[in-house]
Amino acid sequence: MAELPPTGLFTPRPRQVVVRDMLQRARKRLEPMPDDELTDLLQDALYSERKRLERASSKPGEKERLEVLARALLRGDRPARVDAGIDMVRYWSDEVHGHFNKRVYRFATRMLPRVLTALLSRRTANISRWDLSPNRRLKTTGNLELLQNLAHEGTLVLVPTHISNLDSPLIGLALHLAGLPPFVYGAGLNLFTNPVMGYFMGRLGAYTVDRTKKAQLYKDVLKDYSVRCMTTKHHSLFFPGGTRSRSGMIETKLKKGLMGTAIHAWQEMLQDGRADSEIYFVPLTLTFQLVLEANTLIGDHLEEAGRQRYIITDDESTDARRMAQFGRRILDLDSAAVAHFGDPIDVLGHAVSADPIERKAQAAKRRGYVCDRHGKVEWDPQRDRIYTSRLAKSIATAFPKGHHMMSNHLAAFVAWRALEDAVGTRDPFRLVRAGTVHRRLNRTALLERLAKALKQVKAGAERGDYISNLPDNAEEVLGQALERFTRYHRTRALAPRGSDIVIEDAKLCLYYRNRIVHAGLEI
Secondary structure, three states, X not given: OOXXXXXXXXXXXXXXXXXXXXXXXXXXXXXXXXXXXXXXXXXXXXXXXXXXXXXXXOOOOHXXXXXXXXXXXXXXXXXXXXHHHHHHHHHHHHHHOOOOOHHHXXXXXXXXXXXXXXXXXXXXXXXXXXXXXXXXXXXXXXXXXXXXXXXXXXXXXXXXXXXXXXXXXXXXXXXXXXOOOOOEEEEEHHHHHOHHHHHHHHHOXXXXXXXXOOOHHHHHHXXXXXXXXXXXXXOEEOOOOOOOOOOOOOOOOOOOHHHHHHHHHHHHHHHOXXXXXXXXXXXXXXXXXXXXXXXXXXXXXXXXOOOOOOOOOOOHHHOHHHHHHHHHHHOOOOOOEXXXXXXXXXXXXXXXXXXXXXXXXXXXXXXXXXXXXOXXXXXXXXXXXXXXXXXXXXXXXXXXXXXXOOHHHHHHHXXXXXXXXXXXXXXXXXXXXXXXXXXXXXXXXXXXXXXXXXXXXXXXXXXXXXXXXXXXXXXXXXXXXXXXXXXXXXXXXXXXXXXXXXXXXXXXXXXXXXXOHHHOOOO
């Protein structure tokens, strides 16, 4: 069992050990499976992989492996079918497993603040003048001391909102600044195509997830890998929204598959009598003033292509020059990004106490939900699905509470509301095509709306609906927003035109407006 050393760095087992454990899990599941279920599972894998290879080039041995599976399904006996399925699991397990390296992690955590600051600062002439303050460009907030303690007591599962392909390196830096250990996380296989990024991601805790693979057997491999990570004391991270938010809105509908693996891992550890069996979920709300891929994401959302194109492979984040340009132009802003670590939640969706004595009492009570009076785990998949749904609801509720209001998001929201009134509709598809006459807004009227919105924002922040450090002055908020919208995008969401404000790029205005629709402002 891999334990956390005093440094807080996890030490994964060798690849062959991990793969062997994954095969044992798969065999334990496949061998008792009824014949019809086993056949359906393997036929699904064969069909899904053949369809995938019609659209993508095959790797060495892939087609041969599928032929073995096809022969086993056509005329093989049951052991041959199980072995063919296990062979698929072996290949996928080897592909998924990461390459964490402590030396690379230490190097990256020393250099990442300096490198990001270099990208985010215009003062590149003198490295000694760079401001490396953690609360300057990337701000981390939340009860970090509690999370540091929980990282030693049990296993943490970080569940962030997903905005950009830049999320992963920024989360890695946020964890370092928050005094938390590294986390293993699944990253899309397409992100490893860049050899430099792939090298560092793999050695900073990332494992590969190929979202083009739709077979249930492959999804089972990912779930088994997640369970194994948690039961071997590897803090884990996954994006419960599944993919980047195309619309810009904070996710409300979450994928529950990997959440369920935490409940399974917790019960495995209870069954083994582990004293360190507790697993705690930590919602992480990311807030960026500007988003690199905003144009592509909102375009994909409006074209309703997100259902077909689960992965966008040609957006701004795939171009290293565009990423560097983005960094140079916007990351010299104070609090260009904020990572808020929410209050921890247990595997059943309940709040976790900050008091150690109370936490022990909570843990004892929690075990009663899945164990009999003798302390033996009673496995019940239907019950666990209900618990997972409750957990998902608790996480979705926590996300908006950690959102930091940004001036450019609020200005976009107010401007979009004025556009709705001018055109006489709330249909976004009509509004993004609105003519110039409707997109030109009276500055005085806009400031009046903005002042009204600011009062509502202050009230919402006092209720704990979200977090806001915005100025009380509408003119100051608008000035900040206009300046920030000049930072990166080729066209601006909002821009001054004489005494008026014009919505220069309606799609961008919609995207940044969507960042705060959860606030429910009425203006």
